[in-house]
Amino acid sequence: MPRELLKGNVAMAEAAVRAGVEAYFGYPITPQTELLEWMSHRLPELGRVFLQAESEVAAINMVYGAACTGVRVMSSSSSPGVSLMMEGISYIAGTELPVVLIDVVRGGPGLGNIAPSQGDYNQIVHGGGHGDYHSIVLAPSSVQEAIDLTVLAFDLAEKYQAIVVVMADGNIGQMMEPAELPPMLPIKSEYPEWAVRGAKGRDHRILTSIYMNPEDEEKTNLRILERWNKIEENEIRYREYFLDDAEFVVIGYGTAGRVAFSAVRSARAEGIPVGLLRPITLNPYPFAKVAELANQAHAFLVVEMNTGQMLQDVQLAVAGKVPVEFYGRLGGVVPYPDEVLNEIRRISHEPIAVGVDPRRNWMQRLKTEIS
Template sequence: MAKELLKGNVAFAEAAIRAGLQAYFGYPITPQTEALEWMSQRMPELGRAFVQAESELGAINMVYGAACTGARVMTSSSSPGISLMMEGISYIAGTEVPAVIVDVARGGPGLGNIAPAQGDYNQIVHGGGHGDYYPIVLAPANVQELIDQTALAFDLAEKYRSVVFILIDGVLGQMMEPAELPPMRPVRQTVPDWAVHGVPGRGKHILNSLYINPPDQEEVDIRLLKRWMEIKANEVRYKTYFTEDAEYLLVGFGTSGRVALSAVRAARAKGIKVGLMRPITLAPYPEKELEELSQRMKGILVVEMNNGQMLDDVLRITKGRVPVEFYGRPGGIVPLPDEVLADIERLTSSQFSLDGDPRERWLARMQL
């Protein structure tokens, strides 16, 4: 199939439809409303369910109910809307039903603004809802990856009966790039054995996340943990660039990873031996791979569009074996490659440090 110019929000919406999406429930919020608009036209055309709910709370609980039937279901929102959905997401995880959620993140906290940001990392990657659950989190960096990972998200959700997030930001949601959409998959006709189904001759199923007896809840939590161990063993995804001879490493995801790659290429042109690791699965995080890379680096620079959230994971993984520095632009500011390059030059010409918090050194370095 030929490539076409696609906006990110439209691309993931159409990719979900072509992956066999049966029901979409959502609520408009910038910068992801184009996805809702696209679904409102395409889903009824195909005889599938589309509902604009009265709120994000309504949307996520509709997702919950539909997911219990074994249907392919999803919602999408942006940062404040995702925050409102967290209780329902926890219910979905506790009930062990598959669902796909796209978060087109914007500046915060609070209502913040409608500009691109990555301040949702902690609430998405480390589970904003209560209890012991572990969502799978995918972080594409371009429209083609967004399309491909949307189909992957449904497959992973059903394979592991898990919540799967696709975490992007307003840049990727609003930008247009040439990309290729997959062919239309047929909508699945079979009903999973675990689902509430009403099929004659099958046993009665009750799905819930309420376990009054603590040993029963513990059994569920241990089952979720064992499933997460399986996911960690089999579903880690990442990309590396110029790491074969690198002395310094940048780590960035999504849009920040894309900006970091441009900075790495510019640094290479100046003779600085720097590479990039871009996690694609933020959960499970490529911990082993980062640990191995870090052992031969003089320093690591973490690039994010927030105040340093993935930074804490990088510090945890590297365990003080290598100096880690930070470059961030929070609040809806997208870093420019030249800014990141300037920080690379500053750090590699002086010395990376192991002392104190990298955020403090970043504030001092930037005179903020």
């Protein structure tokens, strides 16, 4: 396929179409609306299902119903809308159904704004709906990666009967850059043995997330956990840049990871032995890789567009072996490469305070910087 100039939201939508999505249910919300708009003409022209729901609550429950039939189905939204979907996401997890959700994260909390943010890391990676389950979370840092991860999301969802969230940010959704779309896959003609499509010539099937007997719910929780263990064993993905001889390691994902990459290259040009780890799966998280790097690095720098949510996962993996520093911009502000470069210079030249929450010092530096 030729490379085309594509907007992130449209690219993810068309990637889903080519991955064989048969039904899309969604609700308009900036900065993901172009995704819904693309689906509104593209799916009907292919004879597939598009429906604008009355709310995100309804949209995710339409997705839930369609997923019960065994077809590839998805929704997309942005932070406040995804909050509304959390009930349905929990039910989908409890019913062990494959579903893909694209979350184009914006500034928050509350109504926040429509600028790019990573403020929903904890919501999507560590939590969300009620109950004991995990979502697979993929974080693209370019339009091309957003396409590739959207296709991967459908495969992973079906392989593990799990929810896969492509967690982009407003920047990935809104920016245009050259990218290559995948070939058009045929839609499914065979459906899984659990699919509910009418009990023709077989016993009736029930899909539910209710297990009144606690022992049955415990077994269900264990079944979900066993599947998650396999995901942890097989599906951790990340990109490494200049890490072989790195004495300082920057960690960032999505847009923050991409900005950090520019800063790391500039720092390398200055002779600073720094590298970048860019997690692609935020769940499962590359804990082992970070722990391994903790044996070679003098210090880490975590860069995020939030107040240090992934920071805590890095701290868990580093386990106090070396200092972990933090730099973040908040509320929809995207850091410039120069800001990250200054942080790399600082940690590589100045002594780092140990035994202090890195966010305390970062907050003081940031307040001075923006005042």
